[in-house]
Amino acid sequence: MANYLTAIKHFTRRSRLVLLTAIFGLTFAVTGTVSVLPLTGHSTVDAQSCTPQYPYPKTDIIYCGLSGPSDSDYINSISNYYDSNNDGYSHTDIQTVLNWAGASPAMIAGMNTSNTVIGTAYSDGTVTVNGQLVGTGVLESGRWNPGTGGFTNLEGDVWYRAATTYFAPTSQAQVIVHFNSYGQADFAIMIECGNVLKFQPMPPKVLTCDGLTPSEVDTSLTYNFTAKATAENETISSYTFNFGDGTSQTVDTSNTTATTSHTYSATDTAFTANVLVNNSVTSDSCRAQLTTPSPNLVCVQLTASQPADNSQTQYTFTAQGSAQNTAITSYTFNFGDNTSATVPTSGLTASTTHTYAPGTYSATVTVNGENNQTATSPNCVAQITVQSPPAQPTTPAQPTQLVNTGPGDVIALVGLATVLGAVGHNLLMRRLARR
Numbered sequence: 001m002a003n004y005l006t007a008i009k010h011f012t013r014r015s016r017l018v019l020l021t022a023i024f025g026l027t028f029a030v031t032g033t034v035s036v037l038p039l040t041g042h043s044t045v046d047a048q049s050c051t052p053q054y055p056y057p058k059t060d061i062i063y064c065g066l067s068g069p070s071d072s073d074y075i076n077s078i079s080n081y082y083d084s085n086n087d088g089y090s091h092t093d094i095q096t097v098l099n100w101a102g103a104s105p106a107m108i109a110g111m112n113t114s115n116t117v118i119g120t121a122y123s124d125g126t127v128t129v130n131g132q133l134v135g136t137g138v139l140e141s142g143r144w145n146p147g148t149g150g151f152t153n154l155e156g157d158v159w160y161r162a163a164t165t166y167f168a169p170t171s172q173a174q175v176i177v178h179f180n181s182y183g184q185a186d187f188a189i190m191i192e193c194g195n196v197l198k199f200q201p202m203p204p205k206v207l208t209c210d211g212l213t214p215s216e217v218d219t220s221l222t223y224n225f226t227a228k229a230t231a232e233n234e235t236i237s238s239y240t241f242n243f244g245d246g247t248s249q250t251v252d253t254s255n256t257t258a259t260t261s262h263t264y265s266a267t268d269t270a271f272t273a274n275v276l277v278n279n280s281v282t283s284d285s286c287r288a289q290l291t292t293p294s295p296n297l298v299c300v301q302l303t304a305s306q307p308a309d310n311s312q313t314q315y316t317f318t319a320q321g322s323a324q325n326t327a328i329t330s331y332t333f334n335f336g337d338n339t340s341a342t343v344p345t346s347g348l349t350a351s352t353t354h355t356y357a358p359g360t361y362s363a364t365v366t367v368n369g370e371n372n373q374t375a376t377s378p379n380c381v382a383q384i385t386v387q388s389p390p391a392q393p394t395t396p397a398q399p400t401q402l403v404n405t406g407p408g409d410v411i412a413l414v415g416l417a418t419v420l421g422a423v424g425h426n427l428l429m430r431r432l433a434r435r
Contacts, residue, residue: 053192055169059142061097061158062194063089066176071118074176075111078189082108087194096155097141101187101198103178111178119177119188123167127188127199129177134185135199138163142195160198182206183234206232209277209286221292221325222263227275229256237278244271250279267325268294295326297369304363304382313386314355321348321367321375330368336361336384342368358388 050064057063067077081087082103085095098108119129127135141160144151150165167173168190175188175197182204188197210228217224227239239258242248245265251258264271274287300320306312319331331350334340337357343350354363361384367375 057193059144059195060087060193061091061141061143061196062087062094062189063091065192065194066189068191071113071116071176074118074191075113075116078176079108079111081194091143093155093158097158097196098187098189100141100154100160101196103187107178107180107186115179117177117179118191119175119185121163121167121173121175121188121190121197123163123171125163125199127175127177127185127197129185134177134179134202135188136202137200139198140167140190140195141198142193163197180204203233205234206230207234207236207277207281209275209281209283212273212275212286212288214273214288214290216290216293217261220263221265221267222261223290224259224261225273225275225288226257226259227277227286229277229281231256240276240279242274242276244273264292267292293325295369295371295373296322296324297326297328297367297373297375298322299365299367299376299380302363302365302380302382304384312389313357314353315363315384316351316353317363317365317382318349318351319365319367319380321350323348323367323369326369326371326373328367328369332366332368334364334366336363356384356386358386360385 052060052063053065054060062081066074068074078098081094082098082105086092087094117129119127119134121127121138121140125136125138126133127138139160140163141154141158143157144159144161146153146159151159151161153159174191176191177185177188180186184201184204185199186201188199189195190197208230210230211226212228213226214223215226216222225241225243227241229236229239236254236256238250238252239260240248240250241260241262243262243264247262249260249262251260258275268291270289270291272287272289274282276282277286298321300322302320303318304315305318306315317333317335319333321328321331328346328348330342330344332340332342333352333354335354335356337359339354341352341354343352363382363384364376365380367380369375
């Protein structure tokens, strides 16, 4: 009995070793199997558990189709299947089929929600995106029995045929469409089955901004801007001019040229302007640098004239100025006799009057502008000479007039003397008689 028990113990120990060895081996096998499965995208484990979207999943290029529901999800799904070259169902021809349709590793790596979008494929062999035709003559790939005709073998169990021969259970299907750098669709993949579509792309859309030319208007701060663009299989809708000073203007037009104008507020300042076609397309040719001119204030001339009444001492002065990229604020007249007068005005002329004392004077005028700018010139000097008034002529002395002693006057005098003598004699005799 003891020998029997000892034998059992030895058997158990040996069995444990065998059992542990078996467990270890199984664990290694399972672990090893899992470790070599694709870890990106649609893994084999995920694929085995997926629910087919297409009624005939065995014909899918990518079993169960693309993972969604967003554009970015579909893009990641395509990228992962392409990089792993495996859909998890022993299909290791994903790269071959996509390359047949026009894809490349660089294109797959560069897919994003701007160049890869959802569209629609139709049984008439066309592909559209947002209602716009982007491809014709669709060839659809799948894992088909070639049937009676119209099928071309691509590789292994992958065949392709014209969409017009047989498309799908329905007349249209959602697809993910890729566009190249020219805005041209180049390949597509059906979302629900992963079948890859090859087609004839529509001519590429070409929209370029070709040039922007500024030109100064009358040496002022106003500039005209002319933009030019090229459009092929594309429609121009607008030009947005950015003037470089924080302002912009949009011109709505479908023409290949557009023009607008802009007035800057700063002189002697550099600006960089640009234009956007359809609010997005520009180029180095559509950027322009300009420097606004410096302010220019000029005193043109000064004239002096006497009034109509020929006053010898009062003069009227008229000054003329000009201003570019600035504004006149006043004219200061210096009359040359230590007096002056300022006439406020923004006009190109100004006038004033002044009364002089006799003498010779040099009158000048200064044109005053914004930012304390002033201007004068040799043309703005006037020489004035005021003569002293002429001396009044001397009146000759009048000769003493003698009493007229003509014959008549003598007789009158003698008669008067006789009368006066008689009256006097009579008075004298009366006075003597009283005594």
